[in-house]
Amino acid sequence: MKNIYNILLLFFLVVSNSLVAQITFKPAFYVDNSGTKIDCLIKDVDWKSNPTTFEFKLSENEIVQVAVIDNVREFQVGEGVKYTRKTVEIDRWDKFSPPTVQKGPIFKTETLFLRTLVEGAATLYSYSENSFNTYFYSIDGKNPQQLIQKQYVINDGVKDIVYKNDLYKKQLESELLGDKVKASKINNLSYFRSELIDVFQKYNGDNGQTEMASALKTKIHITPRIGLSSNQVDVRHLVYQNYAYDFGAKTNFRVGVEFESLLPFNRGKWAIALEPAYTSYKGDGDGSDYTDDIDYQALELHLVARHYMFLKSNSKLFLNAGFLYSKDLNNAVYAPSGRPTSVDIDLGFQIVLGAGYKYKKISAEFRYIGNQSMIINHSTWNANYTSYSFILGYTIF
Secondary structure, rough: HHHHHHHHHHHHHHHHHHHHHOEEEEEEEEOOOOEEEEEEEEEEEEOOOOOOOEEEOOOOOOOOOOEEEHHEEEEEEOOOEEEEEEEEEEEOOOOOOOEOOOOOOOEEEEEEEEEEEEEEOEEEEEEOOOOOEEEEEEEOOOOOEEEEEEEEEEEOOEEEEOOOOOOOOHHHHHHOOOOOOOHHHHHHOOOOOOHHHHHHHHHHHHHEEEEHHOOOOOEEEEEOOOOOOEEEEEEEEOOOOOOOEEEEEEEEEEEEEEEEEOOOOOHHHHEEEEEEEEEEEEEOOOOOOOOOOOEEEEEEEEEEEEEEEEEEEOOOEEEEEEEEEEEEOOEEEOOOOOOOOEEEEEOOEEEEEEEEEOOOOOOEEEEEEEEEOOOOOOOOOOEEEEEEEEEEOOOOO
């Protein structure tokens, strides 16, 4: 296990270094308190939480400076991400907060950089801070108002009953209802970014602007994958050390389908991938008095977090770390020769690490499955299993 921990530590060190290396200064501008627009280069970290400061350079060769919210009215990176300073009333309850005893919002005045999602006669903003997410709206340039959704409790004399305050629907109904936005649309509206963006787009029509949709949506990719695995099994008795046999490394065919979800932040550098895959191991134990053959076939379910490191627009490296759950398909057992008992074989949960390269739709990956037991919940036998795989994939969409 020590080697696995060392590999995991190396993985996260590499990821941390790659994150630093990939953050670049991009053409941008900001507007100061006097209303002057200043063209510059802003360090694009693709903020998951709304910032209060940002780093910028007036030109490529200039020194890095730090701008703070008190001195900046708004700033924009490229043609996409735009933040505007607003002093607003904000209730910091969200879906991860416990219900309150007060039905209405509990406001606090704060000055924030709000992210512009849709801009027009009706403007939609978002504000995020760690796990807290909320939305604001502005009609005809008025100061933004928070869209309110919260849970509250009322005690009926016996127990607390939780209710939901969907005030945001009434807020939008009073402002957006008309020929373009119907009552049914608002009544069925969930407090999600994609749905809120859609209703503001409908209201603005061709006269509105929306932040780049590709930066807001989670993308799903499907990739059939085939490869070869070098699997090795080493069986030992935990009491009688001479009852041991190394079945050796066997090369087997591997096939699977990966479902990858690119996460909607850091510009597609992070993803979650789920892959069902078929694998097998067949070992001949005739060389030992205490072992017999192993014939193992399994369906593996790999779940990994993936980090991409872009080399060019169509070329990128990636690193994976996660787990797999394996279920045998042929009720495989290990029955030592000369012993009266047999034990079930199943990998259960295993650690997975991987590294690879992707060019356009073609990918190649080297994947490692940790050195853990194939025999679970047994007090006397242990079978260490290690696997190294080389996998080719083609993304169909």
